[in-house]
Amino acid sequence: MVTITIPENVSVFLLDIEGTTTPITFVKDILFPYIKEHLEDYLSAHWEEDECKQDVHLLKKQAEEDLKQNRACPVHAVDQTVHTDEEKAIREVVDNVLWQMAAERKTTALKQLQGHMWRAAYATGRIKGEVYQDVVPAIRQWRRHGLKVYIYSSGSIEAQKLLFGYSVEGDLLDLFDGHFDTTIGAKVESKSYETIAERIGCSPEEIMFLTDVTREAKAAEDAGLNVGVVVRPGNMELTEEERSHYRIIMTFSQLEFSGRA
Ligand SMILES: CSCCC(=O)C(=O)COP(=O)(O)O
Ligand SMILES: [Mg+2]
Numbered sequence: 001m002v003t004i005t006i007p008e009n010v011s012v013f014l015l016d017i018e019g020t021t022t023p024i025t026f027v028k029d030i031l032f033p034y035i036k037e038h039l040e041d042y043l044s045a046h047w048e049e050d051e052c053k054q055d056v057h058l059l060k061k062q063a064e065e066d067l068k069q070n071r072a073c074p075v076h077a078v079d080q081t082v083h084t085d086e087e088k089a090i091r092e093v094v095d096n097v098l099w100q101m102a103a104e105r106k107t108t109a110l111k112q113l114q115g116h117m118w119r120a121a122y123a124t125g126r127i128k129g130e131v132y133q134d135v136v137p138a139i140r141q142w143r144r145h146g147l148k149v150y151i152y153s154s155g156s157i158e159a160q161k162l163l164f165g166y167s168v169e170g171d172l173l174d175l176f177d178g179h180f181d182t183t184i185g186a187k188v189e190s191k192s193y194e195t196i197a198e199r200i201g202c203s204p205e206e207i208m209f210l211t212d213v214t215r216e217a218k219a220a221e222d223a224g225l226n227v228g229v230v231v232r233p234g235n236m237e238l239t240e241e242e243r244s245h246y247r248i249i250m251t252f253s254q255l256e257f258s259g260r261a
Helices: 024-046 050-068 085-102 108-123 135-144 157-165 190-200 214-222 240-245
Strands: 012-015 148-152 178-180 207-211 226-230 247-249
Touching (some): 024 050, 024 085, 024 108, 050 085, 085 108, 108 157, 148 190, 178 190, 190 207, 190 214, 214 226
Parallel strands (some): 012 148, 012 207, 148 178, 207 226, 226 247
């Protein structure tokens, strides 16, 4: 396995989750099906609660924005089993969430609701966050060298903390100095990485961002970050050009310090 030297000026790792610390299959085969299976019951049970009202409000604002951009969710024929206004409103939210998920959208509104729904699944032990075996030893080593480690994922901060807090390797939250999600900006926008550097209190050049998505890598690179593109089983295929342009990381154990104390 090729060794990749961590640039000397790097003092912060910024990590993506899906496809980087965690298999895509965990998200696609476990987390997302849980949402689809429990969505209607969850909304019915929590509809009157403030948190759920806020989630629905955010989804409605996103739907209005989508309408303006001609990205409207298809409206289905009225279901004859729906009787009350509440049932109708819930059905609209269900349709919207399922449509967004089918389109693999990463809106803050969708991700916030998902995070709230997973809470019970993790707390009861029904779901445990999967993390690749090389991840924890590497992060512990980076931290021993004095580096800081942050997460930046499209999953909400709450969803991130659930995944690592209730992981197959136990509570891993002490590995991280902080978390960022799309409330700071989209992962394909350079500005988001500049804002993250400001929030951390370092220059973009001091950060090394690891992700499986080359559009995210490009945005981070344009902002001045060091980047590595993570290739795990089942991740998106890279072009020859992408393979030759980016540092390709198949396991975190490839990342080594050289010339550092
Ligand atoms: C950490 S929440 C579950 C994964 C998820 O919903 C997601 O969108 C992950 O996207 P990422 O930016 O980590 O690739
Ligand atoms: Mg990813």
